[in-house]
Every structure is written in structure tokens, then in C-alpha cells.
Amino acid sequence: MIHKQPSLGWLACAALALVCPAATSQQALPASAQALPPGARQIAGVHYVELAARALPTAPWAERVDAFWEGYSLSLALDEAQIARLAGLQVDFYVVDHKDDAQWLANRALVDLRGGPSTHLVQAGFAANVVELDPGNIFGGDGERLSRGLDIVVDVDRDGTLSSGDCIDGAGRAPGAGLLKTAPLNGPYQVVEQIYSAGTWLGQDVYYPANIAQLGPRPLVVVSHGNGHNYQWYDHIGFHLASWGCIVMSHTNNTVPGIVSASTTTLSNTEYLLANQATVLGGVLAGKIDRTRIAWIGHSRGGEGVAHAHNRIRTGAYAPVNFQLSDIKLVSSIAPTDFLGPTSSLALGVAYSLWTGGADADVNGCADCDLCQTFQLHERANFERYSISLHGAGHGAFHNGSASTVATGPCQLSRTDTHLVMKAYFLPMVKHHLFGEPIVEECLWRHWNGFRGFSLPSTPCLVVDLMFRPPASRRLVVDDFQTNPATNLTSSGTSLVATVTGLVEGVFNDNDTVFTDLAGDPMNGMTLAGPGDVSAGIVFDSAPGQRLSFELPAAGRDLRRYTHVSLRAAQATRDPLTTAVLGEHDMEVALLDGAGRRAVVRASALSMGISEPYQRTACGTGTGWANEFETIRVDLEALLRSEPAFDATDARSIELEFVSNGRIGLDEVALEVDP
Amino acid sequence: MKKALFHVPAACLLVAAATWAVREPAPVRLPERQPAPDAAQDGDARKIADGGSALEAAPGVLRLVAAAPFTLQKPYDHVWRLETPQVWSGWLVALEADPALCAPRQTAEPVLVAGLQTAARVNHGVLGRVVAVLPCDERLAGAPCAELARSWWWSAPALPEQLDEAALEAARSALPPGAIHAVGEAEWSAARARRRGDRSARRDGAVARRRGVDPRARARGPRDGSRPARAARRALSEEGAAPLAAPLSGLLDEVRDPGIEARGIAGRALVGFGRRAVARQDRPSEPRAESPLAVVG
Structure with a gap:
């Protein structure tokens, strides 16, 4: 687990500096500390702070992140409290392999992965203390972990050991930073693929590490294909995830009768493999499947099927024999249909991910077809959830069959490019939820503009x-628009003050059958909700200087509990304000404290923005496909840097100020904390 | 458990169906309808979305090519309709149909119906050749199964598992005149007479061989690298569809539903189509020597 210092790390560091007694590097762990729960700070005298950062060319100069791609720059940023404490001192920076507190206590020697420490003279001013530690030379490691855990140390006394007065980002329970291997590339294991059938609808294509005999129990990833598809069309998932340590099983899926039948085959194939692992494929999988770590991935009808299968278990309609509901750690739907609607096609209480192809010519997302609107399944998911939308990806681009990509629209993605993106996201998802690598969660929300690894397609058509x-x-939800429909009231019961125009709050469901821009359809292009769904938000026209101000509930006033301000937004398709200037929509995110002090950062300064809709025609007149929401998560520390006097214990409101004209959809304004 | 019964005529039908499913399609005489998703273009979104209309005057089923009855010793559930009745008997059929109605898609598809019974399609039939299992139980229906298999139509796009008797009745009553393909006496006789030794079957086999397609290869997976298998894959890719269970093996799969513990018969049937397809499979604890399934015809 990454130990983000409870938001404003500098506050904690300053507090520690005051209360921690000086300690020698050889100091034994005090008895009281030994009784602390796992993860509690145990090394007396050492300052646990946030150091890892992504350097930015302009203010706020750096944002706190934990994940770095192998081959890319790794930086450090000293916060204001450390700068104040260390100003004028020459210090050494170390990048070392992660150790927990007990390991550090056993051996405090600093062994830098770069061959030696880098030296830095701490100067006044934040920007002067944002330092690149490595341009991309550190090896990501060769194990099956996606991330190599790193601890970053400021060796204040320059004695080459972690000693009292030094600062560390790491130790405790989790690394300070994770160096991620190139996700789209294969992992360390050779893969064996075997196909067998145990009878009707029990045809299985199984992928597993060739050295599985030497490995412990492996997580199981089940793939359920779509209608007219084939279970042998998922090599790109099977080989890739197996090379990283999974057992992957893609099965024949009875999709033609419908979603219930498809879900039955997902269940029966999972059951069969678990029950017969001792005998199938000559017993090579005997004892090697960890039934407590299962992911279900489904495509199209199969994508709805996996969600429905999970719901069948949750509601008691199906009682699994060889596993239980809590063993399903991840459900992922690729371009799913939504035949069964809000009460049946949903995955509750489990991590859920959705894939949508902007050029999908089958499950196409048009306003006239509720069962073709993928986002509805995403909106129903109530636990950790992800959505990955690819402009230009067709329905058939997600599998590797030889038929058409079933795509329509401009700038279409090839199957190869689509698969690279799938690998880049599936692997972190699986590593996070099946292998327990929470540090890779950042891969699933950070925008590509500031976080793009190697081996991803370079085509300008690729928009994710x-x-x-x-x-x-x-x-902490400030406003998710699910209650209190008055436009001056947030769902948390606080006030919402708006200077934007044309503000409408309602269910995110396009109220006609086209994406044509029509005056009577304020929710034009919204496909997050269908009949019976409740996902709601606001739409409005923005202009430079116009604002939305969300009063924080009492529980949100002390920002030290949080690491990010989060919201999701979309540009409204085919609206003249959208089409006038096609491109990323920018905005400022601000916080106000009780004294009226205002801290602000522009989303683009953190390499974030709201993409224009995919420029596809049909579904009415005009150009632009369904509204695609994107999550913007603003690092609180970076935001508050603009106002050093800001009282982080007394924040009063979140303010969004717009810098350009646009028609915007907005939802899920919240304060969040990293894992 | 009785000894497995494997009736020659049923096997003959399977041979014929497999061979026939890969031969050159006859010209389609129906007006153009909804395109397959692969052919979708901008402007087609709405049609794709609602699945198009199957309720046109011309029947979507053009010809009953072959039909053979079967009976089972243990039933399985017919998941192609809401009531999921148990299947004890029925027809194995091969049909010539409007390919536009057969194209697979994720959204709703037209549903193949005989009388008021949904048929379980074994293949999609994108070339216009559909192999299907039509459940029929005279003990329950109280009507001759032969009559059931002589009245074919396509319902409006739907999920078969969501259709019940009332829905099918309503759909049928909404059909325009001429939308039901009534199998005439000559067509019925020809369909019932179709055998492996038949001239038509031999002709179909010859056509397939000329195209380099060994119908036996269709029972193998697409990973099979043999020349016949590669040819079969080419033929399947010409269909523009997945080899979703190649027609023959799929049909056999349907028959050997685990609910009826009839895998043995499937294995036996595969003898004529490529035993290796079975031999290479790992099927633990699977009874092969005996089967409760009897196919009669």
C-alpha cells in the first residue's frame, strides 16, 4: 500500500519534526512502537514524507505521484516544511529498493540503485527543490510484479544510512514510488496455450506460465466472448496476462439465446475448471489455481453476461459450488450490451471496469438504442470502477479474430493498436486487484498527456x-447530483452557486433518439443512463470567468485527510460551443478557506483536460459521438501551493472556474484519498 | 444405462448438413435487408440498433433442406425460450435462409421459429445455411412434430431466452402474409430423404472438395494447422463470421448437451468427421462407450 502522507505531507513532516525526539541511527525499536499496528511509523527520528513527484515545467512545478514508467524521468520535490528545515544544507538523495520498517531497522545502509547518491543544495523556493533523480535508467526489475518498489531518502547528515533527521518516502507498509515495467510488453514467463473441451459449452482455451510447476497458486482470469465471436480470439489477453503470472481461460460462450445463457456459461466454465483442475490438461494446473483471486472479462453480450453472472450470485439466484462471490475480485466488460437493464446487468460490491470503442458499429452507443449504451453498466457499479474509452476503436478491434473490426467513423484504430492499449490497462487492473499492487492504480486514472509509457501506439488518432x-x-462526495435536484443545492446538502448559464440538472439520458443538437434536449449525447437508471449530473454553458462553487460539507473542511480533488466532466457533443473549437477543454480548480484565501491550479498545468467527442457522424445530424466523461483528479498539495497561507484545516468550498466557452457536463465532485 | 444407439440416417443428415453448409450459396432472391455489422456504415446506426425489421412479406426461410427426428433418454433444458422446457425429442434440421437475417450481432437478432417453438441455431448461417435443433415433444404438444417442422418463420429481433408462448403467438399474429415458409409436400419429402448416400449429398461433397474444403476439418478447432483445416478456416472467413463451433461440431455439441449426458453419441458421431478432433481433447471422466441418447429417423 502506498502511504500517501495524509495529504499535505509538509504538515505532517513539520509536526513530526517537532515531536520526534532526536534518535541515533542505531536506536532500537522502542517497545511501544513494536505494539503498533502494521504500517505505523516505527523508525524514530526519521521523517516520513512525500518526496516522489512528477516535475512540471510551470507552476505548480510538481505534482505528487507514486507511479513512474520505466525509462521515464523520476523526480523528487521537497515540500515547504522540509525546505524551511533544510535550507542551506547540502543533502544526498538516494533511490533504493523498498524495505519495510523492520527491514530498515535491521539494515539502515543506503544502497542507491543509480550507483551512488545525488547531491543537492537545498535552496529557498519550491521550484528550486524539484529535482530529477533519474532520467530513466533504473531497471524496472524482472519479476512478475509490474512495479518495482522504491524508497526515496533524503540523507540529511550524509552518512549513507537512514538515520535520525533523514526523510524517507517509503518504508512502512508500502514503497514511496513504483517503477512500472512497460505494461503492453509480455511479462517474464513463457506461456503455454492448450485447448480442450469437456463437453457442450465447456470448450476452453487455457493459457498459463510454462514454469507453473515452480510457481505457487495463480489468479484466474476468465474470458467470455461475445455473440458471433470465438473463444479462441483472445490470445492477446491470454498470452499477455499469463506471461505476467495469471492462468487465463477463455471459454465457449452460449450467447445467442441471450444474456442469461451467456452468464450461465461463464459460471459453468469457471466452476468446471476449478472443480477439475486436478485432471484437465493432464493435471498441470492441479493446485495451481487460486480460487480466491478471480477476474471475469467479457466482450459484448459476454460483457453483459459477466456482470449478470456476478449479480446472479449476489442475489442468490445462483449458488457457486467451487468459489464464492468474494473470490471474484474484478469484473470487466468490453463493449457490453445492456439487454437486462438496471436490476440485472450490474456488478455491485466488486471492482468493475468498462471498455468502450468510439467507432463501435455494433454496440454503437447511439441515443436510439438503450441496449447499445455501454456506460450504463459502468454507472451502476458501486465499488471501485474504471472506464476506458478509445476513440476510433471498433467492436471487433477488441478481439483478434480475422473478421472486420466492425467500426465506423474517422481515424479508426487497428486491432494491433487497440490491443496494445488493452494490455496497457488490463495488466495494471489485474495486478492491482488480483496481485495486490495498489501502486499501479495510477495507471488507471492519470491522463496520457503526463503519464504515457513505452510501446503504446503513436498514432494521433488514439484518444483514450x-x-x-x-x-x-x-x-467524500461533495456533489454527485443523486439527491437534492435543486440547482443551488449539492447532494451533500451544501450550497451550489453558479454563474454559468443554461444550467440543467437531471438524469444523464439523452431524451430523444439522436445526437442532433436540439434546444429541447439539454442532455444531448448523454448515454450514462437508460430507462430505470438514476445516474445524474449537470450540464451548462461555460464562458471565461464563469464559476461553479460547491460548498464543502463539514467533513470536508479539514483537507489533511485527503489527497485529491476529483470531478468528472465531458464536452457536450454537437453543441455549437463544442464544435466551435475542437480540442481539450481546460478549467481552473480552486479551493477557498474560511478567511477567503483562494488556492488554484489549472487542469492543463497537470496535463489534464476534457477531450472533444469522437468525431463520428450518423445518429442524427451533425458530427460528434456520445459524450465521454473523463475524471480529473487534482493533487491537493499542488493545488494549495499557489496560496502558502491557505488554511488546510478550514477549507470552505471547491470552485471551478472556466477559461473558455463550452457546453459541459459535470458530475462526481469529491475529495479523495489515495490507497 | 442402455447401450448407445446411433442411427445411420441421423448421421447421414449430419454429413449432409456439414457438407452443404460450406458449398457455394445459392443466389439470394430476397430484397436487401439489414447489413451485417461488418458492413455497417455511417447512417446505419439506427438500423443496427434496432436490429432491422424481420417482418417483411417475403419469408426469411427459403427452404427446408434436411430434417431428421431425434429422441433422447434424458432431457436437457431448451434455453432458447423463456419457459426453458425440457427437450426429449425434436428435429435436427438444415435450412436455407435469408443471410441478412442470420448475421450475428450483439444487439437483438431475428429469432428462428417453427410453429410456436424457437429453434436452437447451431451456426449463425451467414451464408444462408442454418443448422438448427428444433425441440418437439408430442407427448406435451399433443400435435405431430412433423407438422411443427413444416412451418418456419423469423420473429422480430429479440433474445430467444426472453420469448415465451404468448410472445411468440403475438409475434406470429403480427406477421404479414407470406412471412411464414410453409414446407410443401415435395420439399418435405426431399428433406426427409436426404442421406449421405444421396446424390445431392455427394454433389455437395464434391463442391466442397473442389473448393479445397474437407468437411471433416470443420469439426476441428481453428488452431488445427492441417491443410483441410486451413481450407475450412478460409471458407469460414469467407462467411465473414466466427467459426462459432463449426456447423457440424456445433450441431453435435448441441446434441451432446451435458444435461443429457450424451457425449458418447457425439464422440461416435464425430467418428465420421474426424475422430482426432475428439482424441486431442482432454475430457476427464467422460463416458464415451455408452450414451443414453438415441437418434431415430
């Missing part, structure tokens, strides 16, 4: 829009 929502335990 991400939505991310952590579980409720990690967020």
Missing part, C-alpha cells in the same frame, strides 16, 4: 478517455 472512482471508503 478515463473515468475512475475509488470505493466509497476513500472519498
Whole structure:
């Protein structure tokens, strides 16, 4: 687990500096500390702070992140409290392999992965203390973990050990930073693929590491294909995830009768493999499948089928024999249909991810077809959830069959490019939820402009829009528009003050059958809700200087509990304000405290923005496909840097100020904390 | 458990169906309808969305090519309709149909119906050749199954598992005149007479061989690298569809539903189409020597 210092790390560091007694590097762990729960700070005298950062060319100069792609720059940023404490001192920076507190206590020697430490003279001013530690030379490691855990140390006394007075980002329970291997590339294992059939609808294509005999129990990834598809069309998922340590099983799927039948084959194939692992494929999988770590991935009708299968178990309609509901750790739907609607096609209480192709000519997302609107399944998911939308990806681009990509629209993506993107996101998802690598969660929400690894397609046609929502335990909802429909009231009961025009709050469901821009359809292009769905938000016209101000509920006034301000937004398709200037829509995110002090950062300064809709025609007149929401998560520390006097214990409101004209959809304004 | 019964005529039908399913399609005489998703273009979104209309005057089923009855010793559930009745008997059929209605898509598809019974399609039939299992139980229906298999139509796009008797009745009553393909006496006789030794079957086999397609290869997976298998894959790709269970093996799969513990018969049937397809499969604890399934015809 990454130990983001409870938001404003500098506050904590300053507090520690005051209360921690000086300690020698050889100091034994005090008895009281030994009784602390796992993860509690145990090394007396050492300052646990946030150091890892992504350097920015302009203010706010850096944002706190934990994940870095192998081959890319790794930086450090000293916060104001450390700068004040260390100004004028020459210090050494170390990048070392992660160790927990007990390991550090056993051996405090600093062994830098770069061959030696870098030296830095701490100067006044934040920007002067944003330092590149490595341009991309550190090896990501060769194990099956996607991330190599790193601890970053400021060796204040320059004695080459982690000693009292030094600062560390890491130790405790989790690394300070994670160096990620190139996700689209294969992992460390050779893969064996075997196909067998145990009878009707029990045809299975199984992928597993060739050295599985030497490995412990492996997570199981089940792939359920779509209608007219084939279970042998998912090599790109099977080989890739198996090379990273999974057992992947793609099965024949009875999709033609419908979604219930498809879900039955997902269940029966999962059951069969678990029950017969000792004998299938000559017993090579005997004892090697960890039934407590299962992911279900489905495509199209199969994508709806996996969600329905999960719901069948949850509601008691199906009682699994060889696993239980809690063993399903991830459900992922690729371009799913939505035949069964809000009460049956949903995955509750489990991490859920959705894939949508902007050029999909089958499950096409047009306003006239509710069962073709993928986002509805995403909106129903109530636990950790992700959405990955690819402009230009067709329905058939997600599998590797030889038929058409079933695409329509401009700038279409090839199957190869689509698969690279799938690998880049599926692997972090699987590593996070099946292998317990929470640090890779950042891969699932950080925008590509500031976080793009190697081996991804370079075509300018590739636009990836991400939505991310952590579980409720990690967020405080300020306004999700699910209650209090008055436009001057947030769902948390506080006030909403708007100077934007044309503000409408309602269910995100295009109220006609076209994407044509019509005056009577304020929710034009919204496909997040269908009949019976409740996902709601606001739409409005923005202009430079216009604002939305969300009063914070009492629980949100002390920002030290949080790491990010989060919201999701979309440009409204085919609206003249959208089509006038096609491109990323920018905005400022601000916080106000009780004294009226205002801290602000522009989303673009953090390499974030709201993409224009995919420029596809049909579904009425005009150009532009369904509204695609993107999540913007603003690092609180970066935001508050603009106003050093800001009282982080007394924040009063979140303010969005617009810098250009646009027609915008907005939802899920929240304060969040990293894992 | 009785000894497995494997009736020659049923096997003959399977041979014929497999061979026939890959031969050159006859010209389609129906007006153009909804395009397959692969052919979708801008402007087609709405048609794709609602699945198009199957309720046109011309029948979507053009010809009953072959039909053979079967009976089972243990039933399986017919998941192609809402009531999921148990299947004890029925027809294995091969049909010539409007390819436009057969194209697979994720959204709703037209549903193949005989009388008021949904047929379980074994293949999609994108070339216009559909192999299907039509459940029929005279003990329950109280009507001759032969009559059921002589009245074919396509319902409006739907999920078969959501259709019940009332929905089918309503759909049928909404059909325009001429939308039901009534199998005439000559067509019925020809369909019932179709055998492996038949001239038509031999002709179909010859056509397939000229195209380099060994019908036996269709029972193998697409990973099979043999020349016949590659040819079969080419033929399937010409269909523009997945080899969703190649027609023959799919048909056999349908028959050997695990609910009826009839895998043995499937294995036996595969003898004529490529035993290796079975031999290469790992099927633990699967009874092969005996089967409760009896196919009669």
C-alpha cells in the first residue's frame, strides 16, 4: 500500500519534526512502537514524507505521484516544511529498493540503485527543490510484479544510512514510488496455450506460465466472448496476462439465446475448471489455481453476461459450488450490451471496469438504442470502477479474430493498436486487484498527456478517455447530483452557486433518439443512463470567468485527510460551443478557506483536460459521438501551493472556474484519498 | 444405462448438413435487408440498433433442406425460450435462409421459429445455411412434430431466452402474409430423404472438395494447422463470421448437451468427421462407450 502522507505531507513532516525526539541511527525499536499496528511509523527520528513527484515545467512545478514508467524521468520535490528545515544544507538523495520498517531497522545502509547518491543544495523556493533523480535508467526489475518498489531518502547528515533527521518516502507498509515495467510488453514467463473441451459449452482455451510447476497458486482470469465471436480470439489477453503470472481461460460462450445463457456459461466454465483442475490438461494446473483471486472479462453480450453472472450470485439466484462471490475480485466488460437493464446487468460490491470503442458499429452507443449504451453498466457499479474509452476503436478491434473490426467513423484504430492499449490497462487492473499492487492504480486514472509509457501506439488518432472512482471508503462526495435536484443545492446538502448559464440538472439520458443538437434536449449525447437508471449530473454553458462553487460539507473542511480533488466532466457533443473549437477543454480548480484565501491550479498545468467527442457522424445530424466523461483528479498539495497561507484545516468550498466557452457536463465532485 | 444407439440416417443428415453448409450459396432472391455489422456504415446506426425489421412479406426461410427426428433418454433444458422446457425429442434440421437475417450481432437478432417453438441455431448461417435443433415433444404438444417442422418463420429481433408462448403467438399474429415458409409436400419429402448416400449429398461433397474444403476439418478447432483445416478456416472467413463451433461440431455439441449426458453419441458421431478432433481433447471422466441418447429417423 502506498502511504500517501495524509495529504499535505509538509504538515505532517513539520509536526513530526517537532515531536520526534532526536534518535541515533542505531536506536532500537522502542517497545511501544513494536505494539503498533502494521504500517505505523516505527523508525524514530526519521521523517516520513512525500518526496516522489512528477516535475512540471510551470507552476505548480510538481505534482505528487507514486507511479513512474520505466525509462521515464523520476523526480523528487521537497515540500515547504522540509525546505524551511533544510535550507542551506547540502543533502544526498538516494533511490533504493523498498524495505519495510523492520527491514530498515535491521539494515539502515543506503544502497542507491543509480550507483551512488545525488547531491543537492537545498535552496529557498519550491521550484528550486524539484529535482530529477533519474532520467530513466533504473531497471524496472524482472519479476512478475509490474512495479518495482522504491524508497526515496533524503540523507540529511550524509552518512549513507537512514538515520535520525533523514526523510524517507517509503518504508512502512508500502514503497514511496513504483517503477512500472512497460505494461503492453509480455511479462517474464513463457506461456503455454492448450485447448480442450469437456463437453457442450465447456470448450476452453487455457493459457498459463510454462514454469507453473515452480510457481505457487495463480489468479484466474476468465474470458467470455461475445455473440458471433470465438473463444479462441483472445490470445492477446491470454498470452499477455499469463506471461505476467495469471492462468487465463477463455471459454465457449452460449450467447445467442441471450444474456442469461451467456452468464450461465461463464459460471459453468469457471466452476468446471476449478472443480477439475486436478485432471484437465493432464493435471498441470492441479493446485495451481487460486480460487480466491478471480477476474471475469467479457466482450459484448459476454460483457453483459459477466456482470449478470456476478449479480446472479449476489442475489442468490445462483449458488457457486467451487468459489464464492468474494473470490471474484474484478469484473470487466468490453463493449457490453445492456439487454437486462438496471436490476440485472450490474456488478455491485466488486471492482468493475468498462471498455468502450468510439467507432463501435455494433454496440454503437447511439441515443436510439438503450441496449447499445455501454456506460450504463459502468454507472451502476458501486465499488471501485474504471472506464476506458478509445476513440476510433471498433467492436471487433477488441478481439483478434480475422473478421472486420466492425467500426465506423474517422481515424479508426487497428486491432494491433487497440490491443496494445488493452494490455496497457488490463495488466495494471489485474495486478492491482488480483496481485495486490495498489501502486499501479495510477495507471488507471492519470491522463496520457503526463503519464504515457513505452510501446503504446503513436498514432494521433488514439484518444483514450478515463473515468475512475475509488470505493466509497476513500472519498467524500461533495456533489454527485443523486439527491437534492435543486440547482443551488449539492447532494451533500451544501450550497451550489453558479454563474454559468443554461444550467440543467437531471438524469444523464439523452431524451430523444439522436445526437442532433436540439434546444429541447439539454442532455444531448448523454448515454450514462437508460430507462430505470438514476445516474445524474449537470450540464451548462461555460464562458471565461464563469464559476461553479460547491460548498464543502463539514467533513470536508479539514483537507489533511485527503489527497485529491476529483470531478468528472465531458464536452457536450454537437453543441455549437463544442464544435466551435475542437480540442481539450481546460478549467481552473480552486479551493477557498474560511478567511477567503483562494488556492488554484489549472487542469492543463497537470496535463489534464476534457477531450472533444469522437468525431463520428450518423445518429442524427451533425458530427460528434456520445459524450465521454473523463475524471480529473487534482493533487491537493499542488493545488494549495499557489496560496502558502491557505488554511488546510478550514477549507470552505471547491470552485471551478472556466477559461473558455463550452457546453459541459459535470458530475462526481469529491475529495479523495489515495490507497 | 442402455447401450448407445446411433442411427445411420441421423448421421447421414449430419454429413449432409456439414457438407452443404460450406458449398457455394445459392443466389439470394430476397430484397436487401439489414447489413451485417461488418458492413455497417455511417447512417446505419439506427438500423443496427434496432436490429432491422424481420417482418417483411417475403419469408426469411427459403427452404427446408434436411430434417431428421431425434429422441433422447434424458432431457436437457431448451434455453432458447423463456419457459426453458425440457427437450426429449425434436428435429435436427438444415435450412436455407435469408443471410441478412442470420448475421450475428450483439444487439437483438431475428429469432428462428417453427410453429410456436424457437429453434436452437447451431451456426449463425451467414451464408444462408442454418443448422438448427428444433425441440418437439408430442407427448406435451399433443400435435405431430412433423407438422411443427413444416412451418418456419423469423420473429422480430429479440433474445430467444426472453420469448415465451404468448410472445411468440403475438409475434406470429403480427406477421404479414407470406412471412411464414410453409414446407410443401415435395420439399418435405426431399428433406426427409436426404442421406449421405444421396446424390445431392455427394454433389455437395464434391463442391466442397473442389473448393479445397474437407468437411471433416470443420469439426476441428481453428488452431488445427492441417491443410483441410486451413481450407475450412478460409471458407469460414469467407462467411465473414466466427467459426462459432463449426456447423457440424456445433450441431453435435448441441446434441451432446451435458444435461443429457450424451457425449458418447457425439464422440461416435464425430467418428465420421474426424475422430482426432475428439482424441486431442482432454475430457476427464467422460463416458464415451455408452450414451443414453438415441437418434431415430
